[in-house]
Amino acid sequence: ELKVEQNPLFLSxxxxxxxxxxxxxxxxxxxxxxxxxxxxxxxESLFVLLSNxxxxxxxxxxxxLDTKARLSTLHIxxxxxxxxxxxxxxxxxxxxxEKLTFGTGTRLTIIP
Amino acid sequence: DADVTxxxxxxxxxxxxxIMLECSQTxxxxxxxxxxxxxxxxxRLIxxxxxxxxxxxGEISDGYSVSRxxxxxxxxxxxxxxxxxxxxxxxxxxxxxxxxxxTQYFGPGTRLLVL
Numbered sequence: 001e002l003k004v005e006q007n008p009l010f011l012s013x014x015x016x017x018x019x020x021x022x023x024x025x026x027x028x029x030x031x032x033x034x035x036x037x038x039x040x041x042x043x044e045s046l047f048v049l050l051s052n053x054x055x056x057x058x059x060x061x062x063x064x065l066d067t068k069a070r071l072s073t074l075h076i077x078x079x080x081x082x083x084x085x086x087x088x089x090x091x092x093x094x095x096x097x098e099k100l101t102f103g104t105g106t107r108l109t110i111i112p
Numbered sequence: 113d114a115d116v117t118x119x120x121x122x123x124x125x126x127x128x129x130x131i132m133l134e135c136s137q138t139x140x141x142x143x144x145x146x147x148x149x150x151x152x153x154x155x156r157l158i159x160x161x162x163x164x165x166x167x168x169x170g171e172i173s174d175g176y177s178v179s180r181x182x183x184x185x186x187x188x189x190x191x192x193x194x195x196x197x198x199x200x201x202x203x204x205x206x207x208x209x210x211x212x213x214x215t216q217y218f219g220p221g222t223r224l225l226v227l
Contacts, residue, residue, distance in 0.1 A: 004154075033215065042202065043155075043218040088154060092214070099170070100216060102154035 002027050004091050006103035014111050016078050021106045023072040023089035032072050033090045033100065034063050043088065047074075076108075084110045115139045116219035118203050124225045125193050133188045133222050135203030143206045144186040145216060146170075146178060148199040155202065161186055162208075193226045200224075 003026040013019050023032070031050050035043040047056045049065035049072060056063050060083065062075045072089055086107045090100040116137045125131050135144065142163050147155040147170075157170030159178040167178060175197060179187045190197055200223050204216040 009152075031214065035218075042220045045215045045217065048215055090155075099157060099160065100155075101171075102156070104152060104154045 002029075002091060002101045004089060004101050004103040006087075006089055006106050008106060009104060010107050010109075012109045012111060013076075013079055015080055018078065019076050021074040021076075021087055021089075021108070023074070023091075023103055025070050025072075025089075025091045025101075027070075029067070029070070029091045031092045032065055033092070034072070034074055035088045035090065037086045037088065037105070039086075046087075079110045081110045081112060084108055116203060116205055116217055118201075118219040118222050120222060121220065122223045124227065126227050127194055129193050131190050131193055131224075133190075133201055133203075133224070135186045135188070135219055137184050137203075137205045137219075139205050139207070139217060140183075141205035141207045141217075142183060143208060144180070145204040145206070146176075146186070146188045147202045147204065148172070148197075149202060149221075150199050158188065158201075190224075190226075193224075195226045198224060198226045 005024045007022050034046040037043045047063040052067040054065045060077045065072045086105045088102050088105045090102045119134045145160040146158040149155045156172050158176050159170050161167050161180045164180050177189045200221050202221050203219040206214050206216045
């Protein structure tokens with residue numbers, strides 16, 4: 001059974017600081033996703049990571065994937081208040097079936 | 113207009129009642145999914161469908177059923193609602209030909225309360 005663990009579950013950080021959210025998964029995967037969810041809203045796709053060593057960046061967010069370590073990171077650079085949200089990683093371990101297993105989410109709060 | 117819509121957006125029902133949650137999409141995707149979200153548990157897959165004739169159980173299908181009426185419509189039913197089915201329900205779609213990314217796109221969610 002695939003397990004996906006995120007840490008930390010809660011993160012409160014000051015504007016301007018850097019931090020990293022970690023996503024570990026338990027079995028081989030051919031793709032990993034990061035989503036953002038604002039309170040009371042739906043999930044918005046941020047990144048899709050397809051291969052070992054993949055790195056993607058959008059604004060102040062950068063995601064990376066190490067398939068050998070079964071680890072993905074979401075790095076936040078110089079945080080701003082608009083990045084306050086819950087971030088989920090999701091892993092597709094069943095090749096071709098797109099059955100996603102989600103982590104429990106990291107609730108990020110950026111303090112002015 | 114939103115690509116993935118869900119109705120109703122909020123629903124309060126009583127234990128034992130049958131209810132249906134509906135999902136429609138204009139993205140032209142073949143693949144559709146139903147998830148539930150509970151605080152602290154992330155999203156869990158209930159059912160998924162790769163086309164009108166293909167329905168599959170997900171991680172937590174007990175107590176739920178689905179119907180894929182057309183490529184664009186995928187409904188979730190609770191035959192006899194119980195309080196622990198109180199949750200936020202999301203529909204999602206994906207395109208298998210999406211350059212290999214296969215990103216799932218989520219609807220706005222239906223908040224269900226079972227009393």
